[in-house]
Amino acid sequence: MTMAPESPTPVADPTTRSPGSRFKLDADGLVDVQVKIKRYNPDVETKPHWETYTVKCEPTDRVLDALHKVKWDIDGTLTFRRSCAHGVCGSDAMVINGANGLACVMLIQDVGPKITVEAIRGLPVIKDLLVDMEPFFAQYRSVLPYLISTKDPGYKERPQSAEERERYDDTTKCILCAACTTSCPVYWGNDEYVGPAAIVNAHRFIFDSRDEAREQRLDILSKRSGVFKCRTAFSCSEACPRGIKITHAIGEVKREILSQQV
Amino acid sequence: MNVHYHRYDAVIVGAGGAGLRAAIETVGKCRTAVLTKLYPTRSHTGAAQGGMCAALANVEEDSAEWHTFDTVKGGDYLVDQDAAQIMCREAIDAVIELEHFGLPFNRTPEGRIDQRRFGGHTRNHGEGPVRRSCFAADRTGHMILQTLYQQCVARDVNFFNEYHVMDVEFVDDPQSPAGRRVSSVVAYELATGDLHVFATKAVLFATGGFGKVFKVSSNAHTLTGDGPSLLYRRGVPLEDMEFFQFHPTGIYKLGILLSEAARGEGGILRNAANERFMERIAPTVKDLAPRDLVSRAILTEVREGRGIGPAKDYVHLDLTHLPPEQIDAKLPDITDFVRTYLGIEPKTSMIPIQPTAHYAMGGIPTNIEGEVIVDDQNTVLPGLYAAGECACVSVHGANRLGTNSLLDIVVFGKRGGRAMAEYVQGVDWAGDGNGAEADAVAGIERVKSSTGSQKVSQIRGELQEEMMDKASVFRTEETLASVAATIEDLQERYAHITVDDKGPTYNYDVVEALELGNLIDLSEAVVVGARARTESRGAHFRDDFPERNDAEWMQHTLVTRNESGKVSLSYKPVVGGPYQPMERRY
Numbered sequence: 001m002t003m004a005p006e007s008p009t010p011v012a013d014p015t016t017r018s019p020g021s022r023f024k025l026d027a028d029g030l031v032d033v034q035v036k037i038k039r040y041n042p043d044v045e046t047k048p049h050w051e052t053y054t055v056k057c058e059p060t061d062r063v064l065d066a067l068h069k070v071k072w073d074i075d076g077t078l079t080f081r082r083s084c085a086h087g088v089c090g091s092d093a094m095v096i097n098g099a100n101g102l103a104c105v106m107l108i109q110d111v112g113p114k115i116t117v118e119a120i121r122g123l124p125v126i127k128d129l130l131v132d133m134e135p136f137f138a139q140y141r142s143v144l145p146y147l148i149s150t151k152d153p154g155y156k157e158r159p160q161s162a163e164e165r166e167r168y169d170d171t172t173k174c175i176l177c178a179a180c181t182t183s184c185p186v187y188w189g190n191d192e193y194v195g196p197a198a199i200v201n202a203h204r205f206i207f208d209s210r211d212e213a214r215e216q217r218l219d220i221l222s223k224r225s226g227v228f229k230c231r232t233a234f235s236c237s238e239a240c241p242r243g244i245k246i247t248h249a250i251g252e253v254k255r256e257i258l259s260q261q262v
Numbered sequence: 263m264n265v266h267y268h269r270y271d272a273v274i275v276g277a278g279g280a281g282l283r284a285a286i287e288t289v290g291k292c293r294t295a296v297l298t299k300l301y302p303t304r305s306h307t308g309a310a311q312g313g314m315c316a317a318l319a320n321v322e323e324d325s326a327e328w329h330t331f332d333t334v335k336g337g338d339y340l341v342d343q344d345a346a347q348i349m350c351r352e353a354i355d356a357v358i359e360l361e362h363f364g365l366p367f368n369r370t371p372e373g374r375i376d377q378r379r380f381g382g383h384t385r386n387h388g389e390g391p392v393r394r395s396c397f398a399a400d401r402t403g404h405m406i407l408q409t410l411y412q413q414c415v416a417r418d419v420n421f422f423n424e425y426h427v428m429d430v431e432f433v434d435d436p437q438s439p440a441g442r443r444v445s446s447v448v449a450y451e452l453a454t455g456d457l458h459v460f461a462t463k464a465v466l467f468a469t470g471g472f473g474k475v476f477k478v479s480s481n482a483h484t485l486t487g488d489g490p491s492l493l494y495r496r497g498v499p500l501e502d503m504e505f506f507q508f509h510p511t512g513i514y515k516l517g518i519l520l521s522e523a524a525r526g527e528g529g530i531l532r533n534a535a536n537e538r539f540m541e542r543i544a545p546t547v548k549d550l551a552p553r554d555l556v557s558r559a560i561l562t563e564v565r566e567g568r569g570i571g572p573a574k575d576y577v578h579l580d581l582t583h584l585p586p587e588q589i590d591a592k593l594p595d596i597t598d599f600v601r602t603y604l605g606i607e608p609k610t611s612m613i614p615i616q617p618t619a620h621y622a623m624g625g626i627p628t629n630i631e632g633e634v635i636v637d638d639q640n641t642v643l644p645g646l647y648a649a650g651e652c653a654c655v656s657v658h659g660a661n662r663l664g665t666n667s668l669l670d671i672v673v674f675g676k677r678g679g680r681a682m683a684e685y686v687q688g689v690d691w692a693g694d695g696n697g698a699e700a701d702a703v704a705g706i707e708r709v710k711s712s713t714g715s716q717k718v719s720q721i722r723g724e725l726q727e728e729m730m731d732k733a734s735v736f737r738t739e740e741t742l743a744s745v746a747a748t749i750e751d752l753q754e755r756y757a758h759i760t761v762d763d764k765g766p767t768y769n770y771d772v773v774e775a776l777e778l779g780n781l782i783d784l785s786e787a788v789v790v791g792a793r794a795r796t797e798s799r800g801a802h803f804r805d806d807f808p809e810r811n812d813a814e815w816m817q818h819t820l821v822t823r824n825e826s827g828k829v830s831l832s833y834k835p836v837v838g839g840p841y842q843p844m845e846r847r848y
Contacts, residue, residue, distance in 0.1 A: 079769075088595075149362075
């Protein structure tokens with residue numbers, strides 16, 4: 001039996017994590033959470049209304065868990081998308097206490113025992129928290145979001161230095177959740193603007209040393225619907241659940257276009 | 263209920279890595295429809311973290327033959343060796359192709375694709391760990407999914423997003439060796455509640471796993487085995503369902519995956535005494551032993567009182583000795599998960615982990631071309647294909663090696679897509695699909711109109727709890743008999759479920775009810791196979807039969823349900839090859 005030479009660090013026990021003073025825990029360690037949801041069901045009503053539910057949660061539960069408790073225990077008609085439940089599939093972007101985020105990465109103890117939830121803005125609401133994603137994906141497709149290379153690399157990998165790879169690393173993290181685009185005040189007012197997510201996905205190829213369609217993409221993004229609609233509000237960067245420096249990426253694309261025009 | 267009719271040469275169900283790779287292969291050869299109940303980029307391929315192994319030998323000596331050996335041994339010799347050889351050979355082409363598609367692999371200082379260590383992958387037949395896994399930080403699956411989707415966008419692939427598959431229709435065909443062939447696929451459009459019948463010559467299922475049969479799982483809520491379960495109800499056998507992988511390092515209670523890459527980068531498992539217990543279990547590769555061994559080792563520590571926490575029910579993953587810059591560069595996502603969900607800093611604190619239900623080795627039986635086979639004679643059912651986690655080729659045998667799932671989806675997705683595109687060019691239509699929707703209509707109407715008292719969430723919770731307690735890492739006849747009785751009871755109660763939402767628009771209440779039916783049926787297949795297999799092999803461990811028994815059990819399980827609901831078992835031999843079964847020491 002081999003023992004570690006010394007105990008490296010104090011043991012962190014997740015069950016002792018402090019939820020803060022806003023929470024009154026019951027004997028089971030649960031807290032009453034009020035979830036106020038903007039409801040809309042096109043099958044039975046013509047305009048949205050607010051509905052408030054109370055569910056018992058652990059402070060470390062996700063907002064998604066609270067929504068599931070409402071759906072599973074109180075009202076099965078509550079409708080929202082979700083899949084992976086840990087922030088990688090991008091299904092459950094919504095407005096939580098006024099800010100865009102993924103319901104599966106926001107914990108009750110961080111957002112508080114009173115939660116207000118509504119659908120992301122700027123895309124048509126279809127039912128409850130679920131919006132029509134088609135306009136968003138159409139804008140994504142408009143920037144040629146795929147590697148374009150006409151050179152035959154032969155039966156071998158193309159070399160790319162670690163520095164060249166790093167150049168576009170940040171924007172490869174995008175999960176197309178739309179949290180950024182639907183937090184953008186410019187996008188709310190002008191749905192022809194391609195929006196931050198599409199620019200992020202263009203950036204990912206514009207700065208990839210293997211790609212050959214950089215001019216085409218810059219041309220697309222220099223149009224009226226493109227990057228110069230951005231007013232640098234930084235809402236997108238704040239909303240991104242993947243921590244992508246979106247405003248910075250948009251700035252880089254702007255500079256590329258300007259330097260080409262000189 | 264509105265019904266729409268379509269006609270496509272080929273239909274692919276599922277748009278994760280396997281479905282997307284298959285779709286790319288059919289472009290320009292036939293008209294293909296790709297159905298997914300999500301959006302393609304939401305598929306669970308995107309959650310895969312660590313990498314994709316291929317013997318590129320970019321950073322140290324390696325060979326496809328070594329990779330094959332590791333795969334066969336890792337699978338506890340239940341692997342079909344012809345399939346494993348193909349996968350490990352074609353792995354190299356697959357990585358190069360993904361690079362050409364634009365995948366941003368991490369690079370070596372020389373600009374070549376970087377590689378790292380992974381569990382069970384060794385140099386020269388077990389001498390020590392080898393750097394074989396190609397990766398993009400700890401989001402390799404995300405990059406594979408994105409890259410394949412991008413290539414589908416470039417090729418203008420026909421997607422039907424948010425279509426939930428309901429049924430597949432076969433027609434009798436005297437020329438088919440199986441007596442029937444595929445004629446249509448039925449799907450439920452979530453946006454409208456309408457049904458769609460796709461008359462087709464062939465369908466490829468790529469619907470992923472069904473880890474949601476267990477309570478603690480790394481799987482998405484939507485991984486409910488829709489493909490295998492509907493085929494099971496249509497009399498197609500399922501193979502090796504008793505082999506379900508528990509990944510050693512799930513976040514405590516939540517089951518969220520922390521990649522094996524954490525140990526590939528040097529992470530260590532420790533018990534309550536701070537002991538590196540894997541040194542006792544696997545002296546050569548230690549923490550990088552295959553997942554079945556590590557998961558059992560962790561739960562053995564817990565069983566013997568060396569677990570951590572108030573309930574002594576977890577152990578620690580220790581990354582605190584790794585350079586912080588290495589953690590940031592190579593493991594950014596998983597360390598963020600730890601910060602988000604546990605509120606601890608993995609650079610300075612150890613991480614509470616427990617095994618989490620992760621991957622189905624079993625599934626729809628196929629040959630190496632992705633054609634579905636329907637009996638122990640390897641009889642092909644024409645027009646029916648499967649690839650990826652929902653399929654069983656079998657390249658994973660009784661226990662899959664880390665990274666081999668991403669490899670499986672691209673290699674066999676491509677092979678299945680190619681075989682299907684060739685097949686449809688040589689056959690006529692098998693019908694127009696008229697009336698194929700009848701059972702699906704009845705199923706949805708039954709769920710909506712039921713006035714029973716049973717709630718979907720209640721039944722699902724009981725199923726997951728029972729499967730976790732009694733049919734997971736350790737099993738006995740007693741526990742399995744108990745869970746079998748529970749499943750029978752739940753099947754009875756499932757007939758009386760009720761839903762709140764009766765409307766047509768995005769009715770996830772109905773979808774969850776349908777998914778629950780799938781989970782219950784697949785649990786039945788898992789448990790029937792597990793009770794019969796009176797040995798321990800790979801991920802299937804019986805406390806009452808703790809030894810592997812090659813004389814009686816070197817064979818694949820086929821579990822078949824007939825029209826009257828009777829379940830039967832048959833077995834087919836494992837395809838042998840150069841590697842003879844030996845004791846698995848690491």
